[in-house]
């Protein structure tokens with residue numbers, strides 16, 4: 001089973017990918033249009049602020065076969081990078097203290113409710129969660145979180161189902177760091193540097209075929225904006241073609 005996910009950020013001033021390819025939400029529409037061609041279900045995690053910035057665009061997203069989950073209100077706010085640095089220094093977690101996390105999750109949830117939507121699933125921006133995040137999400141009625149990278153089977157943690165991403169993540173694999181031979185190890189690639197997009201696609205295919213053979217779920221994160229920056233979705237079309245061989249589901253449709 002394929003669980004394809006993507007993160008969609010609000011129009012945050014000056015992110016390098018947005019400078020090249022425009023807003024995340026516009027690229028999310030192009031992404032879903034391609035998935036529609038190939039009959040693939042997906043989940044997009046949106047900043048709460050996205051839902052307030054452009055209600056019309058969000059409604060357009062909802063006309064596709066997609067689940068919308070939460071992705072913090074606005075990446076920790078206008079001082080996001082500095083704030084997450086301070087949070088890590090003081091609280092050991094980039095998502096900050098419990099009171100901040102609760103406030104942010106509630107604010108995001110409210111943005112969903114204002115559009116008549118229920119926030120069933122969640123991913124913290126930059127995978128910044130800790131144990132407290134899950135507890136708060138359970139209290140707020142969120143049942144699914146996909147926020148860990150690595151070969152960990154989906155698991156239930158006191159009322160919330162974790163779906164770890166077990167396929168190398170696009171942006172950290174192909175866009176950051178140096179191109180080095182040791183990066184070709186699919187998991188090392190997430191931390192040690194960059195590989196070519198085509199090589200990443202080969203790894204992705206290999207791992208998914210292997211998972212399917214062994215009856216394991218494949219949980220992917222591929223960002224719409226990253227696919228736009230890379231080659232205006234050319235590689236993504238090939239990926240979608242490949243994924244369409246297998247059955248796909250949304251995060252909150254997870255079944256053991």
Ligand SMILES: [Zn+2]
Pocket residue numbers: 007009071124125126
């Ligand atoms: Zn993010």
